[in-house]
Amino acid sequence: MRWPPIRRTSRPGSIWNAARFSATRRRQRTGTACGLCRANKNMPLREIPVDELQLGMYVSKLDRPWTETPFVFQGFILRNEKQLEVMKKFCSKVFVDPEKEDLSEIEGHAGGTAASIRGTTVYKEAASLDAELPRARSAIAETTSALRQITHDVQVGGAIDSAKVKEAASGISESVVRNPDAASLLVQLQEKSGETFNRAIHVSVMMSIFGRFLQLPRESIERLG
Structure with missing residues (x-):
């Protein structure tokens, strides 16, 4: 015995159309999200004066070599006021990475030590x-x-x-x-x-x-x- 073929109804309120509509929406949302990810991935560094720095910004590059500053790590998120003070003392402008910033950081929160500061004792070779x-x-x-x-x-x-x-x-x-x-x-x-x-x-x-x-x-x- 042969069963008759199942016909897919085209009524707007049918289960078939609802499923097809849902799948289309998912593809649209996914495509949009991926497009945003691709755009953000290529986002360039932003150059700003040190006076405009805020806690939570990711400092990626300085206007001078990192070795001329007390910072140990090359690239870090600003976590506290001490780091801001040192940055303003040694630099006039910096380059920040918008992709890596964490603007949820609030002033006064001294937690985190992503940018450890060196000490102040300068050693010179005292012997050959x-x-x-x-x-x-x-x-x-x-x-x-x-x-x-x-x-x-x-x-x-x-x-x-x-x-x-x-x-x-x-x-x-x-x-x-x-x-x-x-x-x-x-x-x-x-x-x-x-x-x-x-x-x-x-x-x-x-x-x-x-x-x-x-x-x-x-x-x-x-x-x-």
Whole structure:
């Protein structure tokens, strides 16, 4: 027995027309949204004077190299008044990215640290590489010895000598402050050995060098190490 073909009614109020109308509307909305996305994707940076900056704007580019300012990150959302003050001090105009801005940020909200500010301690090389290498080697050797002793004390259930740990970290940080290249060179040469202690020393040296780069005070560099 053959069933008769199903006829699709063309009445405006039919289920078929309602479904077809709904699908067309979805395509129209999707197409419009995609068009807006494409337009926003190509939105250029906007140049404005620093006096017009607002919290929530995304600063993408400055009128000078980032290295000439205290900002660590190149590109960030303005979150607080301190960042605005520093920006106005070093720049006369900036380029903001409208796509990345967050204008829901309100003044007085100091949360978020997307643009960390460097410290104010300026370090100059106080020793040449040749002069600092022996001192850096000695500091690394003393720190390695201290780590071995601490590991042994932990294994036998003894107490950790915190003064010894601080003294060891201090030796590395002082060497890095005088000339960071010496300690960096030594840990890179030792890295291939793969020994656990050498990895720990490598991390300590790199963190100290990073603290020096951020112009942090000596006590902060020592804590990082």
